[in-house]
Every structure is written in structure tokens, then in C-alpha cells.
Amino acid sequence: MNRLILYIFFFICSVGFSQGKGKEIPLQEFIELTEAKFSVKFSYAVEDVNTLKILLPKEDMSLSETITYLNKRTLLNFEIIDERYITVSALNKRIDACGQILISQDKSPLLGVNIIVENTSTGAVSDAEGYFRLNNIPKNAQLIISYIGFETKIIAAKDLFSPDGNCFELVLEEDTEELNEILITKFLTTGLEKRIDGSTVLNTEVFGILPGLIEPDILQSIQVLPGVESADESIANINVRGGTNDQNLILWDGIKMYHSGHFFGLISAYNPNLTNKVIVSKNGTSSEFSDGVSSTINIFTKDEINQDIKGGAGLNLISGDAFLEIPVSSQLALHISGRRSFTDAFTTPTYDNYFERSFQDSDINTNSESINNSSTDSDFSFYDYTAKVLFDLNENHSFRANVIQIKNNLDYSEQITTEDNSTTSRTSNLQQENLGVGAHWNSKWSKRWSSHFIAYYSNYNVDATDTRIETDQQVTQTNDVLDTGLKLNVNYNLKPHLNLLMGYQLNETGILNETTVSNPAFGRTKKDVLINHSLFTEAEYNKGNTYFRIGVRGNYFQKFEKFLVEPRLNIRQKLSEQFALKLEGEFKNQSATQRIDFQDDFLGVENRRWVLADNNEIPISTSKQGSFGIGYTKNNFNIDVTSFYKEVDGITASNQGFYNNFQFRSATGSYTAKGLEFLANKTALNYSAYLSYTYSTNDYTFEAFTPSSFPNNVDIRHSVNLGFNYDILERLKVAIGGQWRSGRPYTIPVEGNETVQDGNTTFVNYDSPNGENLDPFMRLDASLSYDFKLSSNINASLKAGVLNVTNERNTIIRYYEVDPNDDQNAIEIENRSLGFTPNLSFRVRF
Secondary structure, three states, rough: OOHHHHHHHHHHHHHHHHOOOOOOOEHHHHHHHHHHOOOOOOOOOHHHHOOOOEEEOOOOOOOHHHHHHHHHHOOOEEOOOOOOEEEEEEOEEEEEEEEEEEEOOOOEEEOOEEEEEOOOOOOEOOOOOOOOEEEEEEOOOEEEEHHHHHHHEEEEEHHHHHOOOOEEEEEEOOOOOOOOOOEEEEOOOEEEEEOOOOOOOEHHOOOOOOOOOOOOOOOHHHHHHOOEEOOOHHHHEEEEEOOOOEEEEEEEEOOOOOOOEOOOOOOEEEOOEEEEEEEEOOOOOOOOOOOOEEEEEEEOOOOOOOOOOEEEEEEEEOOOEEEEEEEEEOOEEEEEEEEEEOOOOOOOHHHHOOOHHHHHOOOOHHHHHHHHOEEEEEEEEEEEEEEEEEOOOOOEEEEEEEEEEEEEEEEEEEEEEEOOEEEEEEEEEEEEEEEEEEEEEEOOOOEEEEEEEEEEEEEEEEEEEEEEEOEEEEEEEEEEEEEEEEEEEEEEEEEEEEEEEEEEEEEEEEEEEEEEEOOOOEEEEEEEEEEEEHHHHHEEEEOOOOOEEEEEEEEEEEEOOOEEEEEEEEEEEEOOEEEEEEEEEEEEEEEEEEEEOOOOOOHHHHEEEEEEOOOOOOOOOOEEEEEEEHHHHOOEEEEEEEEEEEEEEEEEEHHHOOOOOOOOOEEEEEEEEEEEEEEEEOOOOOOOEEEEEEEEEEEOOOOOOOOEEEOOOOOEEEEEEEEEEEEEEOEEEEEEEEEEEOOOOOOEOOOOOOOOEOOOOEEEEEEEOOOOOOOOOOEEEHHHEEEEEEEOOOEEEEEEEOOOOOOOEEEEEEEEEEEEEEEEEEEEEEEOOOOOOEEEEEEEEE
């Protein structure tokens, strides 16, 4: 009898299923029917299911098929424990989310929008139709949808979940305050973008990979751009359109920085982990910036207060680092980061290559070879840290305070064993650091008026103590820069597409140079201070096919009673859907430059000193630059051709690093660089390929010299960069690329009369300055990146990179010295580039 009742009950349930298929019923009712049909028991919290409904299946299914159906159609986890019990949980559910990004104005799709899963490195980029899809992400995840020029949107992943795989429309509102919109969203690689004013933006949070790099090294990455070179392979000597490194204005959250590289130029000193974006401008710069006649590199750190703790750590073959974003409250947060080398504890092949490249022509290597029965030992380390306090008083007023410190330290010791087995020891030391402190106050006074006030302090210092055994002499050198500044920017949105900027800037710069020598005793100290007042204004307009930014900056140097006016121009006119013309121009100045005091140096760093203009022997450097170009864009294929002309006046012979007859002479002059830049770039969702070529001529003019005109030390006529990035799998990426450039100029001695004597001193008798060229420089690099998950909240990445895959032995510097064994002859000195240099990194983020 009991068995008959059970059969009848199953029959009723089956009839219920068959008659109700295709209809929506409460989920709890469906669970009860399933329990009765398969004699199983579901374990669940009533509040998780009592508000949900589900569409009845259209055909009979087995128990496992039913569970699969429930998992697919709901935001709950259904798991079969055994033949009898099934658990239902609302936790740890992973779903697929799909959306289509549309512009609010006309509902047109938006290409290149960044969609990031909050607190992870998982993300996607919308395609040409505005669609994106994120697979297997946590149900409770928050998605951050951002695109420069539009308001950022945050949406729950579960709101983009559809059992049928449908995509939901998401509308982005235009941000009327952001006029300088992104023109190309995936430029060379993911995270590298091009703005409509021609500047380049490096977004480190979503940065892809470039050949040879294992981290988004800020100053290494920008060298893929045409017109940006490093003639000696060092990021401490980046040459933009023929300029020297000291002619690049580097700002870190508004703080002027005087130091750019660890390992004396081979690694960027700016930790990318809390960096939000980097904007690189070669010409047509905003009038709010000056003091760098070649380029502006503007580094911004993250500026949003998150409600969850975020962080990460990484390790490579040179250093380790960590960072944290700590929310204290909904209005207050702390961001901190730190990095330190471990090279003073143990070495790696990467460190050995970097060390050999950095110090191959210094006392570290040469003394051990030239002094009999001697030994040397060196201990090198570096670190950097940053901290930032973020406080939002309310939606209209916010305050930011930050600090950065960068330091390199080298301890170097020598030992000599005499014939009687006694030992003499000497220790030398070199320290190089930059400390920066800044504060920002942003205010929105009305819908149209806003302001940004900045105050900063920057202190750069080099202290070197060189103790020499062979001469029983100690040389100490100090270069100290103290720079304080105030700046007020006031913005007025006249119309949604027109913004006016007005501002004032005050800078006080003091520079100390000191040298002391023992045996014989000698000392020299010089200290200079310069105050500069600046007023600036500009108008920025962006509507339809036209973009322009026109401004002017006035600079008054109080000490010299000198006034300089600097007009700025940046225009882009779209001719059609594919073609656009651009015109850029600027006048700029700078009052602080680097000077090389001696060629006979300890490490070279201590002798490249910052000095201030004195309006006499060291004038204020000024530049005039113009460029004109045409751009073509279609189906993610971009071609950019730009011609440029640049003239920089007020340079000194002492800051050029001459290895010729002018290296110890004082004179002022100029250089003129002109040329053509070409870039072709094709991008798609899973690959990017690029080719850049730069042709330029760069000549000095020094009226006091004979000849008065000759090639610049960084006159690189031809330069080619090419690269290819490919996503093999969703999480596996590879990049390969190379660079080729013509050899830089150098000067040879006069054949048959290689040296000349002046009193008791013998010098190399150089021929025509920069009359010869080194062999071309060539290097092939490669990188591999793999992203994976350690847990639901922890993402990890493993990256490998190789610089100079083919181990090319490139000569980057060649000069001559008097032969110590025969003062009638000169010996050739060569500095080589990095050889085959591998590196690995492992990183986690949460």
C-alpha cells in the first residue's frame, strides 16, 4: 500500500513538471518538487531562495542535469554531497558577466573602455561594438568601468549576469571637465594610450608587456615612442628629440624630481605599483608647465579612496617590493609602497650584468687592474618608498599629501699588500638620493569654477668620498639641490566643450656645489639661489572635429630682473573619419642644468652636478619648437607622421660631456634638431604590432670654438623600433621586439700626432669634433607573462624577460686617454652595452 502511494506521488510530480514546463515558479517550490521526484534533500537558508523564481525546464532531466540547470539559471551554488543530500549556498558563486558600453548622447558603442574587477588584475576591454565579457568571476565582485573623458561607473557583477548569456546595456555619461580625451586606447600595447593633444599616457594598472620588460618600468616603456632615445642605454640619460636628460621635466604628483634612475640609470626609480598614469609630452605642452626645454614626464599616483584593502608584493632578480591601499574610513585612506634591492646580500646574473654595465669605466674596475697586489670590494644597494594620505572633506573638496624618497648607496674598498706583507686599506662611498614632499587641495566651487593648489619640497643630494691608495688622497664632492614651489590652477568651464585655465607659480631653487681635496689641500664651495614667478593662462576646446589648446606663460626671474614670455599652441583638426592634421609649438625655458666638472672621476655620477643659471657663464636655457603631422586611423590601424624643428639656446660646453679638444673649455652655444618621426601600429583584442622610425639631424653651434658647428653628441640620424605582442591564451602573453639605430658620433686623435703637451700636462690631441660614428646599435628583446589565481581573492603573475637576446656587443661610448706607459700615444677606451641579460619576476595582488 505504501509503495502504491509513493508511485502515485511521483506520478503527480511528473505531471506537475510536464504541465508546467516553460513557466516561471518560485525557486523554493521547484526545489520541493525536485526533492519529491528524486528522493533527495536540499540544505539551504530560506532567505536565500524565498524571493527567487525559476523557469521550469522544457523536458525531463536527470538529477545531475537538474543541478547543472539550477547552477546555470541562478546566482546560487548547488552541490551534490552524496546520493541523498544537496547543499545550496549563496557564497563563492562564480558567474559570467556581459555588457555593452554605449555613449549616453547618441547610444553609439564605445571602443576601448577598461573594465576591471575591483581588487584584482582581471579585466577586459570593450570591442568596436562596445561589447565585453568577463568569465568565471565572483558573483559579489564590483566592476569598475572607466574611460577618460567619461564618468567612471561602478556596477555589481551579478547585475550583468544572464542565464541565457545576454549582454546588458551600460550607458556612460560624458565628463564635461575632461576635454583632453583619449584618442587611441590601445597604443602599442594594453595600457599605453594616446591623447588628442599628442601626449602619451601610460596606465600602469592595466599595462600589458613590452619586449624585454618584466615590470611596467615608466622610463623604459616610453623609449618605444619615436623621437625618444637613450644614446647610452641608460634611463638616466633619456634624449627626447635630441635633448639631454637634464632637459626633461620629471614631475611626481606635482613634485619636481632631480633623479630618475636606480643602478645609476638602468632601472626606473619610480615604483609603478601605486602609479595611476604617466603623461609624456614632447611638444605643445600645457602652459602650466615649464622648466624643461625637451619634454615633460608627468607621473600621477592613484587618487581614489577604495572601501576595501588592496595590495600586492613582488620579487625579481634585483629587488623586492610591496604596496598597500588602506581605507581608514569612507573619506580617509593611506597608500604606501616600498622597494629595496637585495644585491648587498647576494648577487644574481642580472645584477652582475647591470653592475658590469654601470661601473665598467670607473675606479671599481680600473683600479684593480692598474694597481699591483691590490684587491677591491664593493657593496651596492638601493631603495625607494612612497606614502600618500587621501582625505575627501566632501564631494567638492579633497586634500592629498604625499612623500617619496629614492636612494642609491655604494660602499667601495681597496686593499694593497706590500712586499713586507703589510696591508693598506681605504674605503670610499657614494650616496645619491631625492626626497620629495607635496600637498594638494582640490576644490569645486561651483558647476563651472574649480581650483587646484599645490605646494612641494624637493631635495636632491649626492655625497661622494673617494679615497685613493696610490696617491694617498681623499676627494669629497657634494651636490645639493633644494627646490620649493607653490602653484595655483583655477579652471573655468565656459561651455561643456571649452575650458579656461589661469594660474600662478612660485619657485625657489637653491643649489650647493662643494669639492674638497687632501694632499694637496684644496676646497671650493659655491651656493646659488634663484626665485622665479610665473603667470599662465590657456584655453582648451574640444568639439566635433576640432581640438585646440592655446596658452601663454610669463616667467620673471627676480635675481636677474628678466622676463620671458612663452606662447604655447596645440591644434588637431579631423579632416575625415580616417585623417587628421596636427600642429604643435612651444617656447620653454629652464634655469637648472647639469654640469660635468671632471672627466677623471670616481663613478661619474658625482661629477654630473646640477648648477643654476647665473645669467653670465651659465645663461637660462631657452627652446623654440614646432611640429606638424598627419594621422591616419582605420580599423585599429594607426599611422602617424610628424616633422619637427627644435632649437635650444643657452647650453654650455661643460654640460655636454665632450671627449674632444673642448672638454675643458667654457663656452655657451646652442643646438638645432630637426627631423621626421613615423609610427605604424595595428592593434586587436589579442595582439599588437608596431613599427617606428625616426630620422633626425642634430648640430651644435659654439661661436667661440673652431669649428663652430659640428654634430651633437647624441646626433642619431636613424632609429628604428619594432615589436609584436600576442596573447597566446587569455592569461599567457608574449612580446618580442628590437631596436636598431645608427652609431653616435665620437672624436679620434690626430693620426701621427695623438698627444700634445701643455706645460707639465699631456693631453689627447683630438681631430675634428665628432667626426666619426660608432657602429650601429642593435638589440633584440623578448618577454613572457603568465597570470593565474592563487585563490579567489589573490591574483598572481609570473614574468620572464631577456634584454639583448642575441648578446650583441654594442659600443655605446668611445673616447681616448693618454697612454700612462707612453705619453706619445693615446689608448682607446670603450664602454659596452648590456649583454644577454635575463630577469624573472613573481607578483601577487589582492
